[in-house]
Amino acid sequence: MTRNTLTLNTGAHMPLVGFGTYQVTDPAECERAVLTALQAGYRLIDTAQNYGTEAPVGKAVRESGVPRGELSITSKVWFRNHKAGECCASVLRSLERMGLDHLDLMLIHWPFGDVYAAWRDLEALYREGVVRAIGVSNFGPDRLIDLINFNTVTPAVNQIETHLYCQQQAARPWLQKYGVAQQAYAPLGQNRIGEMFALPAVTAAAAAHGKTPAQVALRFLVQQGIAVIPKSTHPDRIRENIDIFDFSLTEAEMAALRALDTAKPMIGTADQPARVESSKNWTSKEL
Ligand SMILES: NC(=O)c1ccc[n+]([C@@H]2O[C@H](COP(=O)([O-])OP(=O)(O)OC[C@H]3O[C@@H](n4cnc5c(N)ncnc54)[C@H](OP(=O)(O)O)[C@@H]3O)[C@@H](O)[C@H]2O)c1
Numbered sequence: 001m002t003r004n005t006l007t008l009n010t011g012a013h014m015p016l017v018g019f020g021t022y023q024v025t026d027p028a029e030c031e032r033a034v035l036t037a038l039q040a041g042y043r044l045i046d047t048a049q050n051y052g053t054e055a056p057v058g059k060a061v062r063e064s065g066v067p068r069g070e071l072s073i074t075s076k077v078w079f080r081n082h083k084a085g086e087c088c089a090s091v092l093r094s095l096e097r098m099g100l101d102h103l104d105l106m107l108i109h110w111p112f113g114d115v116y117a118a119w120r121d122l123e124a125l126y127r128e129g130v131v132r133a134i135g136v137s138n139f140g141p142d143r144l145i146d147l148i149n150f151n152t153v154t155p156a157v158n159q160i161e162t163h164l165y166c167q168q169q170a171a172r173p174w175l176q177k178y179g180v181a182q183q184a185y186a187p188l189g190q191n192r193i194g195e196m197f198a199l200p201a202v203t204a205a206a207a208a209h210g211k212t213p214a215q216v217a218l219r220f221l222v223q224q225g226i227a228v229i230p231k232s233t234h235p236d237r238i239r240e241n242i243d244i245f246d247f248s249l250t251e252a253e254m255a256a257l258r259a260l261d262t263a264k265p266m267i268g269t270a271d272q273p274a275r276v277e278s279s280k281n282w283t284s285k286e287l
Contacts, residue, residue: 004245006225008156009179010133012104014072016222017242018044020185020231021053033233034060040239046159046185046229048076048109049094052285058098073098074105076137076159077122078284082113087121090287091131097286106131107159111143111270112279116150123153135159137185138270141174148178159183161269162226164196164217167261184221187228188214188241192266201256209247212240219244220257 005013019037024030030053034045038060047057054075061071075098081090091106106125108118122134135157136144148154158175162168162184175182189196196202197213205216218228218241230241249257268275 006181006227008133008181009154010156012072012133012156014105014133014157014181014183014227015042015044016225016227017218017244018042018046018072018074018183018227018229019238020046020229021057022048022051022185022231024051024053024056024231024233027053027056029233030056031060033238035064036235036238037242038064038066040235041242042238043070044072044074044104044227044229046074047098048107049078049081049090049286050076050109050284054094054097054286058100062099068100072104073100074107075103076107076109077118078287079108079110079112079115079118079279080284080287082108082115082118084114084117084121087118088125091122091125093287095130102129103131105133105135105157107135107137107157108139110138110279111136112276115143115147119147119151119153123151126153133157135180140269140271141171143270144174144180145178154178155180157181157183157227159185159229161186161265161267162221163187163189163266164199164202164220164257164260165189165192165262166265167258167263169258169261169263181227182225183227183229185229186267187221188217188230190266196260199260201253201260205249205253205257208253209249211244211247214241215244216249216257219247219249220254223249223254
C-alpha cells in the first residue's frame with residue numbers, strides 16, 4: 001500500500017479512493033460529476049451494467065484529457081448475463097457503450113445464477129488483456145473461497161458494503177488470507193448519512209482534525225487499507241471526499257469508530273433467502 005493506492009494480486013496499483021456512480025440517473029449529470037471527479041484527482045471510476053452509467057462514464061473519461069493509463073475504470077456484470085459466452089459478450093457490449101478498449105477491473109455484481117460460467121468467461125477476457133483485473137462483489141467469504149477453490153484466477157477485489165455500521169470485521173481476515181482487496185461500497189452509509197454523521201465519535205474526530213464527518217468516515221476505512229468509492233453529484237463534496245490524505249486518526253479515535261459497528265448490512269447480502277428470492281425480479285438498466 002502506498003499513501004493513496006493499494007497493490008492488487010495482479011501487481012496493479014488501485015487507488016484507495018475512487019468515485020461511485022450508482023443512482024446518478026441523468027447521463028449529463030453523471031458526465032459532469034465524473035469530469036469534476038477527474039479534475040479533483042480521482043483516478044478510479046466505478047460503474048456497472050445495472051446503473052446505466054457506463055456510457056456517460058466512458059464519455060467523461062474520453063473527454064477528460066487524463067491519459068487512459070493513469071485511470072482505473074471498473075464495471076460489473078449483471079447476473080442475467082451469467083451464462084457461458086453471454087458474460088463475455090456482455091463485457092464487450094459494456095466496452096462498446098463506454099467507447100473504451102479495455103477495463104481495468106470487471107466484477108461479478110452479485111453471486112446469483114451461473115457464477116462459475118461467468119467467472120470462466122472473465123478469466124478468458126483477463127488472459128486476453130481485455131480486462132486487466134477481475135473480481136467479485138457482494139460475495140460472503142464462503143462463496144469467495146469456493147470460487148477460488150474451483151477456478152484458476154483468484155479475484156483481485158471483493159466490493160462489499162462497508163461503512164461505520166457494517167465494518168465487515170468477520171470477512172476481513174478471509175479477504176486478507178486469500179489476497180483479495182476489499183473495496184467498500186456505500187462507504188458513507190448511503191441513506192443513513194445524516195444519522196451517522198451526528199454520532200459523537202464521528203463529530204469529535206472531525207472537530208479534532210478540522211475535517212468533516214464524511215472525511216472521517218472515509219479516512220477510517222482507508223487507514224485500514226480498505227478502498228472506498230463514495231458517490232456525490234456536488235462538486236464541493238466530490239473534492240471533499242478525496243481530501244483525506246493529510247491527516248491520520250489516532251488509535252483512540254479508530255477504536256471509538258470501530259465500536260460503532262453493528263455488523264448488520266443496510267443494503268443486504270446474498271445469503272439472505274428473501275433477498276435471493278426477490279432477485280428474480282431485479283432489473284438492470286443495461287445488459
Ligand atoms: N456492488 C454493489 O452492489 C454496490 C452497491 C451500492 C453501491 N455501489 C457503488 O458504491 C458507490 C458508493 O455507494 P453509494 O452511492 O450507494 O453510497 P455512499 O457513497 O455511501 O453515499 C452516497 C450519498 O452520500 C451523499 N454524500 C456524498 N458525499 C457527501 C459528503 N461529503 N457530505 C454529505 N453527504 C455526502 C450523496 O449525496 P449527493 O450526491 O447529493 O452529494 C449520496 O446521497 C456507488 O455509487 C456505486 O458505485 C456498489
